[in-house]
Amino acid sequence: NAGVTQTPKFQVLKTGQSMTLQCAQDMNHNSMYWYRQDPGMGLRLIYYSASEGTTDKGEVPNGYNVSRLNKREFSLRLESAAPSQTSVYFCASSEGGRGIQYFGAGTRLSVL
């Protein structure tokens, strides 16, 4: 039972480079989320998808784009990476907006 799978686990980028973080869940959940976690800041919501075909901005969406590819997959794209985007990124999924969220293991991103 894989749950929520994130790839890659680690990534180092140079300023201005682009990359896509991948997330897939096998729990048939409707809702999926992308968070970033920084020391002392907790988890901050970047984007979420309440259901297949919909996406909405969270608390810190600037510099990011998302795609809900299908019910299982939700990707996060950095078009032009900046040092301020150095963080740990977590993907999560839930049955619905008020449901318990299940998290992946995270992607550790450094932007130099």
Place this chain on the structure above:
Amino acid sequence: QKEVEQDPGPLSVPEGAIVSLNCTYSNSAFQYFMWYRQYSRKGPELLMYTYSSGNKEDGRFTAQVDKSSKYISLFIRDSQPSDSATYLCAIEGGNKLVFGAGTILRVKS
């Protein structure tokens, strides 16, 4: 003012101590309250889930909600070194979860 406030610690206690972790929130419309535990270099995992005011117990863990004071707590009895982790409170607001900053707990053997 943040919607959810949580003291980041770190909190260091001896093995066997009773630990109290707390969060305050600002929106009285919040109804669902959760505690997540996050081990180092891992994703958060759900520890406790409560809906109403009062206490909910699960083994050595007790979650307490006081809606009148907008205050939630997690108590850990007989703390163990394996309880060393970051504990995040999470409160449902507008079909999304709002997380506290997380409290780092270290239990010394």
